[in-house]
Amino acid sequence: MYGNQGQFHGGQQPPHGYAPGPYQQPPYGAPYGPPPSGYPPPHGPQPNKYRALVIAAIVLVVVLGAVAVRAVATSNSDSPDRSNRPIATAPPPFSTVSPVTTIPKPWQGAYSVALVTDPCALLDPSVMARWSRTPKQAPQGEKEDALPSLGGGELQCNMSFEAEHTPGAVIVPPSLRITVNFAESCCDSAFYFTNRSESSVRVYGLDGGSHGPVEGLGEQAYFVTSKDLPGAPHYVTHELFVRDSNVFVKISAVVSSDTPFTNADLESAFHRQVRQILDQLRT
Template sequence: MTDNNPPHGGHEVPPSAPSGDAEPTPQWWEAPTTSDSSGSSGADPTMVRVPGQFDAYTPPPQPYAPPQQPYPAPQPYTPPQQQYAAPQQPYAQPQYTQPAPPPPGPPSYPQAPVYGAGYPGTPPRRRSNTGWIVGGIAALVLVVALIGGLVVAAKSIGGDSESWTGDYAMAKVTDSCSLVTPSVLTRWAPTQKELTHTEDQPDSDYGGGSLNCDAKYEGASINSASLTMDADFASKYGSPHYNIWKDIDTGTTGTGRSFGALGGLGQEAYFAYREDTSTSFNSLNYTIGVLDSNLSLQVEISIYSKTSIDRSAVAAATEAQARQVMAGLRK
């Protein structure tokens, strides 16, 4: 029995067409082989005949068509607004006549109540002046005690008159050189060239005062001699000048220098000299310092000579002048 189904099997041969001029009728799975003028096949594009297999459907390619409406541009995110729900009863803003001062301390501590302000309905407290009176009396007592302490301290360091007055005074002296004998220098230089003196009077409140005399003599060639006298009186404040002179005169050592204590002259005395015989001339500076009661005294004789100098004669002359000054200033 013959039907119109395709043959099964890839190598089956379809039945031959009947003889004669009549063309065999094409089956439905066979595509015509004719072509149109454009060169495309006349077969159904949706049908592809594969020998030995079932025909598979291949959809035709579709051209890409862009979307008719483009995507909208992204918009910035806006957070949703939250509506504030007002309280049912509005808060009443208090009225102030003036701004309150900031609290005097860390905010974590409560502010101390204002003294005397009290609570509402409490009458203000009245301030008492008793504290001010007591404080004023205490301050006055303190000032009086301080002044008394200063007075006592001043007396302890020599504030009273007995501590700076003594056995010597310069009230009667108008010429300091009258206390010495400048002509003693003629032994080494005969001609007087200079004689000066100064007198610094003491203060009525703290004492003090000083006397000074300078005498210079010259001789032949380079021979010369000089005498210097300084007398200083104790004052209410400060140490005696004797201490300063002694530190200077006995604090330096070297060739031709010597010093030592000198007894029998006041409370304390020293001598010091500097002698030079290494050059073409000779020189000698001899000094005596004396501390006695309220008097500091220094006498110095200096000699320059082409010939040798008798140091013992200069020492004796210097000590004699010191004793003469002490006698002239004693009360």
């Protein structure tokens, strides 16, 4: 209809009131400039308005922060002075240490292995005087102490003597052996008494020997004597078992003589030996 410079084609005249404006179409690819005067501004908020809102928000935050700081300062100034008050300390932690308790030790009793240093101090050679007055060698002993948490303990002593008999006779030299056991966590004195005495009966008491309970020695006592060999010399093995409280005592003696001897001779000698042992071990 019309071309450049506001000229109309075909010799047409511009409409009434038309005045050519200064606007010229920019070359191809050139950026557009500001819109010509007379056109309305583009729609939507402008960048200046966004900047104003951000600045207003920042100012508001600063003002509110200042108000809060002043309020806290005022509150602290109105609070009472606690600088002189003692600082509260946390209570001590709950103690996990258990109260000291005494662990029961059922193996303890009226006797103690700790009272004896030399086991052979318990052995009295004079009890063998009926069969021999001459020790053949020094006694040999062993001691086993008790364990604090288990109890127990053991004493042993063995002594040999010269044989006193008619020259030319074949005879077994006399000997005396004592064994003392103390009760422990697994075994009381009754355990030792029963096992040792029953074993002795099976060895010496069933083949013509004699055995039975004994009165007046500890809580329980038993003897076993082997069969006397016929003829001379006379020879027997005599064993005595005694238990009392937490202790067990065994005496084993081999005795021989050209002349006969009786059970009363054995009882007189070895009952005395047991009483001496118990007296030395009693607490």
